Amino acid sequence: MKKRLWRDFLILLVLFLGAWIFFTYYPVVDSEQVKITFNDKEKEIKEKLIELFDYKQADSDTTQILRALGELKHLLSEKDLEYELFFSDSKEINAYALPGNMIVINRGIIMECDTPEELIGVIAHEIGHLKMKHHTDQLLATLGLELLLAGSSSTAGEVSKILTQSAFSREMETEADDFAIKKMKELNISPNYLAKLFKKMYKKTEYIPEFLNSHPGINNRISKFSSYPFEESSLEFTFDWLKVKNSL
Amino acid sequence: MSTEYYQIQQPEDLPAREREDAMGAYFMMFASLAAGLPLPIINLIAAIIYYHVNKHKSRFVRFHSLQSLLSQLPVSLLNAGLVVWAISFFKYDFNFDNTFLAYLIVVLMANLLYLGFSIVAAIKARKGLMYYFIFFGKLSYEIIYKIKEEEEHIYRNNPPI
Ligand SMILES: [Zn+2]
Numbered sequence: 001m002k003k004r005l006w007r008d009f010l011i012l013l014v015l016f017l018g019a020w021i022f023f024t025y026y027p028v029v030d031s032e033q034v035k036i037t038f039n040d041k042e043k044e045i046k047e048k049l050i051e052l053f054d055y056k057q058a059d060s061d062t063t064q065i066l067r068a069l070g071e072l073k074h075l076l077s078e079k080d081l082e083y084e085l086f087f088s089d090s091k092e093i094n095a096y097a098l099p100g101n102m103i104v105i106n107r108g109i110i111m112e113c114d115t116p117e118e119l120i121g122v123i124a125h126e127i128g129h130l131k132m133k134h135h136t137d138q139l140l141a142t143l144g145l146e147l148l149l150a151g152s153s154s155t156a157g158e159v160s161k162i163l164t165q166s167a168f169s170r171e172m173e174t175e176a177d178d179f180a181i182k183k184m185k186e187l188n189i190s191p192n193y194l195a196k197l198f199k200k201m202y203k204k205t206e207y208i209p210e211f212l213n214s215h216p217g218i219n220n221r222i223s224k225f226s227s228y229p230f231e232e233s234s235l236e237f238t239f240d241w242l243k244v245k246n247s248l
Numbered sequence: 249m250s251t252e253y254y255q256i257q258q259p260e261d262l263p264a265r266e267r268e269d270a271m272g273a274y275f276m277m278f279a280s281l282a283a284g285l286p287l288p289i290i291n292l293i294a295a296i297i298y299y300h301v302n303k304h305k306s307r308f309v310r311f312h313s314l315q316s317l318l319s320q321l322p323v324s325l326l327n328a329g330l331v332v333w334a335i336s337f338f339k340y341d342f343n344f345d346n347t348f349l350a351y352l353i354v355v356l357m358a359n360l361l362y363l364g365f366s367i368v369a370a371i372k373a374r375k376g377l378m379y380y381f382i383f384f385g386k387l388s389y390e391i392i393y394k395i396k397e398e399e400e401h402i403y404r405n406n407p408p409i
Contacts, residue, residue, distance in 0.1 A: 001251070020347075021350075
């Protein structure tokens with residue numbers, strides 16, 4: 001009896017491993033195929049997000065803010081990264097880097113910026129996230145699922161919750177900050193501009209926006225950006241920042 | 249010394265109540281398997297409880313409960329493995345490959361087989377019949393029907409008739 005038990009057990013084991021190995025080498029569904037379908041989803045998700053939150057693409061000539069953002073985007077263009085910049089009419093003081101190389105700037109954070117240089121720092125930080133590919137596909141998957149499951153107003157709340165809660169790690173934030181510093185220096189903008197913005201935001205933190213999130217320690221970040229002496233930037237813009245802000 | 253086994257009950261010796269309890273063991277396992285899908289702990293606990301509840305019933309009921317319990321163990325483990333593996337994608341990256349997809353297929357097949365055989369076993373149990381799964385059937389029979397040494401001793405110490 002014991003022998004037969006062992007024999008049965010071995011049969012089961014061999015069947016299991018055999019089937020596993022068989023399907024690994026003769027796949028019913030090829031994993032590459034699945035991945036391709038998955039990448040197509042990225043586009044779909046992007047379109048759905050734009051529709052859901054009514055993101056407005058920078059560069060279009062329709063409003064002052066979109067023109068201004070378009071100008072900043074050109075200033076911050078990267079050779080090896082094609083990204084799209086969007087404006088979101090949300091009062092929340094936040095900006096996001098989203099999968100699919102999207103950067104979304106909320107009205108809330110624009111109102112906090114006293115100068116376009118501060119906003120350039122914010123955008124540069126978000127570009128840093130995109131450039132270093134900080135987005136795990138996790139966010140994409142969660143977003144995709146949420147967007148596909150339902151299509152109504154209840155989704156908007158859920159999705160924005162996912163967006164605001166998706167925090168990057170301490171290392172990622174540091175990398176994005178370092179990228180922003182590098183980028184600002186290239187444009188002859190003192191990184192101290194970002195320190196100014198951070199300090200203003202720090203005073204009103206009822207909540208912590210993505211790029212001021214608590215991981216790397218807000219104070220550390222402020223002192224990092226403050227360590228650069230403040231110099232008035234000599235960049236010229238075709239728009240009047242105050243007028244742009246007043247138009248919102 | 250040859251091992252001895254308790255006699256297997258025949259359908260006509262089994263009251264409807266016992267046959268239903270035996271059948272229930274399989275249906276209970278499906279339910280708990282579905283409920284405990286993400287975490288196999290839930291269904292394992294349910295299975296063990298059911299087995300214990302039936303501990304004092306006839307060997308026929310105990311056999312079916314145990315066979316159902318034992319056969320769902322590997323299925324639960326495979327499902328748990330699938331969940332852990334899938335979660336690792338969310339944590340890190342979606343670099344799943346054919347090895348994972350093959351595992352997914354095999355686990356699905358294992359679940360279907362388990363489901364199919366359990367349904368057959370449940371129907372047989374309702375009719376008062378034994379039904380042996382590969383491996384688990386023999387193992388359950390061995391555990392439930394084998395006469396253990398100590399039990400034999402107690403048995404031999406019966407008062408004179
Ligand atoms: Zn950030």
